[in-house]
Amino acid sequence: MKAILSEKYGTPDTLKLSEIAIPTPQPDQVLVKIHASSINFGNLVLLTGKPLPARFVFGLMKPKYPIPGGDMAGTVEAIGEKVTRFQVGDEVYGDLSSSGWSAFAEYVAVDEKSLAIKPRNLSFTEAAAVPMAGITALQAIRDKGMVRAGQEVLIHGASGGVGTFAVQIAKAFGAEVTAVVSTRNVDIVKSLGADHVIDYQKEDFGNYEHTYDVIIGVNGSQSISTYKRKLKENGKFIHVGGAENQMYQTMMLGSWLSKIGKKKFITFLQRANQQDLMVMKELIEEGQVKPVIDRTYFLSEIHEAFRYFEKGHSQGKVIITI
Template structure:
């Protein structure tokens, strides 16, 4: 089968499209013919080996996982004898980041716990855009942010992969949602149901008088003190992504602020979860959430896909058609 392989950390040029053996599923694994995959921030970390702390998980001197790709959508080709949830022919989607990656290939063998049945109203490309970004948004808002109906919620970095899901999920929970994005993305946020959209090139939300019950920092470089200023007295800030200095502040200062004040501030790490995949599937089939696709690339164009994704200006998700 064809697969994208890397044997060293570096820029997209280290990726090679080559022939490898089709994996053989073990007793509790599912063999999936991959129709589409998508890019996430974790793919960049796995490619570059940066930040360096990530190498303790991904390999100190070279990648432990030679075929990148976490999010997939495809069709079940075969199942191990102990698999009970799926059968050949099922259309599935899933997040492979917790079980060896390998999504940028024509076939992958994964535990059944990494997959869920694909939403019936999505194409394979659309479904591949959902798992990691969608679950990140869901867990950040629901589990870490304790989102409640009627709350005022702000999503900073609302037009990217995680942000577009966060806007819709917050609306599905009954929140009043404000999204922060660039000028060209205002229309996207309005189409997703945001109650308000702030153009960061024209105004700084941290200097306005409005206060929020929950802020999800998906992108940006605001300080923790700036975020804290626009939180309500019992508000919660969840750092999902952003600049390196912002991440350090969230990790170093967030716990201290949370201990000494009523406001809670902290960082958050998504974990692949089949139950949450199924929950997202239901939201999607109910029409409450839809993936936003920016561009689709062929498997042979994966280097170009990574270059574009690394620029950080994608409107929604970047997808690989396998």
């Protein structure tokens, strides 16, 4: 089979399109023929080895996982003798970040707990956009933000992969949503249901007097002090992504601020979860959430796909078709 191999940290040019053996599923594994995958921030970390603390998870000197790629959507080709949830021919999707990655390939053998039946109203290409970004948004809003109907939620960086899902999921939970984006992305977040849009190229949301129950920081480089001013008395700031200095501020200064006041500052990393894949399936099939796809590349164009993703300006997801 064809697969993308990452043998050393570096630029997209270090990725190699190679021929390797099709994996054989273990008794508790499912062999999936992959039709599509997508690029997430975690893939960029696997590629570059940055930020450096991530190497304690992904490999100190070289990538621990030779085939990157976390999101996938495909068809079950074979099942191990202990597999009970799936049958040959099932159309599935999943997040492989907790089970060896390996989604940038034609086939993968993976634990059945990493998969769920894909939403019936999505193509494989669309379904591959959902797992990591969609579940990141779901867990940030539901589990960390504890967003309830009637609350006011601000999403900073609302036009990317996680942000587009966050807008829709917050709306599905009954929140009033404000999206912070650049000029070119105003229309797209409005189309996703954002109640208010702040164009950061024309105005600074930090200058607004309005405050929010929950702020989801998906992108940007605002200081913790700015977010603190924009939170209501018992508000929560959830750091999902953005500049490294913002991450470190949230981890260190934010932790201290959370202890001395009622406002909470949380650094968050999503966890692959089969049940949450099924929750996303329901939201999508009910029409409350849909993936937004910016560009699609073939597996052989993986270098160009990463170069585009690295720029940080994608509207929604960047997809790799296998």
